[in-house]
Amino acid sequence: MTDSFTIRSIEAFCYRYPLATPVVTSFGKMLNRPAVFVRAVDEDGVEGWGEAWSNFPAPGAEHRARLVNEVLAPGLVGRKFDGPGQAFEALTKGTEVLALQCGEPGPFAQAISGIDLALWDLSARRQRLPLWRLLGGQSRKIKVYASGINPGGAAQTAEAALKRGHRALKLKVGFGAETDLANLATLRQIIGAGMLATDANQGWSVTQAMEMLPRLAEFDLRWLEEPIRADRPREEWRRLRAAAKMPIAAGENISSVEGFKEVLAEDVLGVVQPDIAKWGGLSVCAPLARDILKVGKTFCPHYLGGGLGLLASAHLLAGIGGDGWLEVDANDNPLRDLFCGPVLNVTEGMIELDQDPGLGVSPDLSSIERHRTI
Template structure:
């Protein structure tokens, strides 16, 4: 079997209301770069690379990586990973070169699963949890008025999710007002707080002390991802666990976090850190350091599926990040209906990732 073509499909969804993030930032669109790899056996693989700019991922995939891939055996996944990321004189250690390679790698695993007629997680070692499901938390509470955030959090708990995540980072007093309201609304359910790198070290410490009072489950990205020493310092001084890693790349980047003692919940993004191949290794590395992996995953259904397969195969993982909104590029991209019940998401059973590019959906949201 040989690779015959590699291309990227750019998708974009205009949100009805923009996300509110830390430091008064807002995001009004959701974009995606879907990597499609064809073979002479008639098997097509689908992957996703998170850049976040999809046009850059497309350029790297189609102009830099495609010439190296065409004619190669898509089942030689480890060889091709090395070809893309470690065979150059000047390596792409981090950034969008790795993100683009992540999309390629995920598509290769999709091909492998379809070739062997098995879900990808079975090729990675099978269902480590043994029950065919992953526990999920609802990840949607972006910054808005306090009552709306609290009401929405309560709705997700009523739908069966055991935890919710909110995005703060606009001043400790305003943050506390929302944390208090959400805690009151959800009772004893898990409350994760994401600061989206919104604070410097003194502010992050004061915010962390505040979060301790509300029994917050984890304190996500309080600092810039460059500030590994600062994250380690916060972890030593605070009782609330530190979660970080969505902006980190490869096993070498995560080794730095683990050796520094900078993280309790590691959050590799499969679509960014190096694909399924590398995310699987990061989970194994985390297990050896006694660190829990809760992968970052806020993307399309392709990325969700890839994340689920990685998590299913690792005993080091907990908490699937799940988008509970009506995002049209999410569940519609699964080949079979995604089963979500009482905060548990069932593993895909179709060969490969279990995803497909729905023609009508792609036509509607494709960027020309």
Template sequence: MKIADITLERLRLELDPPLRAAWDPDPRRHFDATIVRVHTDEGIVGIGSGDTMDGFDAVRHLFVGQDPLDIVRHVRAIETANFHGGRFWPLEAALWDVFGKVAGLPVATLFGGAGRALPAYASTAELKAPQERVEVAWQVREAGFQAMKIRIDRDRVEEGVAAVAAVREALGPEFGIMVDLNQSWRMAGDTADATDLAATRRLVRRLSELDVFWVEEPLPYADRRGFQQLRADNPGVRIAAGEMHHSVPELLSCLDEDVLDVYQMDVVLAVGMHRARTLAELAQHKHRAFTPHSWTNGIGLLANLHVAAGVGGGPFFEYPYDPPGWTPERRDFMLTEPVRVTASGELEVPQRPGLGVELDEEAVQRWRIG
């Protein structure tokens, strides 16, 4: 079997009203998705998505004509291409989709088959006043979720803490709450300094008193000692990060130096599926957790789910959901059906061969811009 071609389709869904994500400098008025298709000479087509794949045309020749099942070779080739400015991990997801279809197995089974479902947490996006956040929390709970993640902005700390406190009071001690401070990396155009260590230590202590399950990305990635200090200060709350950590050696150093409780590498944005699997298993050997970031679209979500379920990640899996601003219908506009949680709040691994992606070809054509 050979790779006959690799095609990209760029889609854009207009967002009206816009999504006011806490990490975006400006409201998000459209949602873009790039679909990667790996076409083989035997008619099997693999599908991936996640990052933009900008600049891929210059390196397509490295893969066309090769055996799609030579995954390690392709991972190494993607890494050499990424070194020069690309982020082509959606291609690896498409290759694993081919692999699963050839084998007749879900990719999660190929990755170890540790589980067929993971408890999901509702990962919110927008900054909301306490009462609004409680109203969404009740919707989340009624949809089956047992936990949710709340964003706190560095310039609106008191409102954020109040929102966490209000949700804790309203939904009680059994409901899981995570908090994301979004301080480890920046969107383009966001040049503000991160909150300093002293202020962050005070904030994490307050969140620990509210029985927060983890605090995510509280500091810039480079401040490893700061992360270690936060963990030492607050033994009752976990510290999570790593969603956009592109360097495998740096992640290995984080594991060696015991920097985090929860590792969150996104397999279609950061280190890819094969490398994330290795890092996840190393984290688990050190009694640390792996639960990946999944804020792309339903295809990227499924790629992360297959890796996490394959290696037995958890204890929760991220499910982007913050109605009415962010819904499964918006996130998965290119799929025949959005990826949804069960009534008990779990995400089940599709048992179809490959990643289990089912594209809505009419939607792909409708929203295609290139």
């Protein structure tokens, strides 16, 4: 089979898993875990699976699923493409005015990303290659870290992650200096000399961030993620970089080629974190990841969602290489665990991807039918 394919169908499925313990960020709580899975089928009957970012606001998942099913899929069915990148381009250009008109470039980008991931999986299956190898990977082993560690119960979450094989942790901060610093001290003790990072989720002003920097310095952090809002002037980011003893990380809220070009051209971010399910899919983010490594920065795919997007992110990291880590949410989520394949099997802080074609999983959606909303 060649890389060309004709699309027979594209369909999104929306799910919600209620959380016993809400996930807390500096900007709000998540009471459930949504997932929008996308299935693409070509005229030869080959399937591919992807996922569209849909974490918040709460009704966002159903909206993105309907964008896929009612707006985007009809424009692709019956069309022949020479690869996922061509379909991505057709979708993006074909909906630019519509996204602008309704003020929703984000949801459109996320829905398109879900389709793009499904088409990359489909393409790799057609070529009988694991996705990581199609992307140029030499090794199927990658490092992972446990993220989503809330301010409440941080020690228990961290210890449970270590028992599951993790050797690297990321703590959510932005809940007051006393809480943040106490949690960091506890986690540093738990992880020993291992990798420890923090994520402020855009929670501080530049003044607050500057006040925290010297207090964070004692914890030997691998990075400080999004200390201030992603849309703050570059001068504020440069001020933080000049004062920081640890690398600064960001990227999940950059959603343009120009935006990434800007941060790759300057010495502010040491760690760059595009999210393939949120913007760009693999068609844009795979070349971007190579550019991140070329300029000497660390590529760490951002991810927080269901299992298919997590698995695709793992394949991207293995495909591109470098010494970055894959983000794996430490919180309970069967929509992740049932569909992320080998990402569930963490040994000494590493996972090993399969040699099967594509993502290497064929999801059994009947197992989560009770959580389906669309």
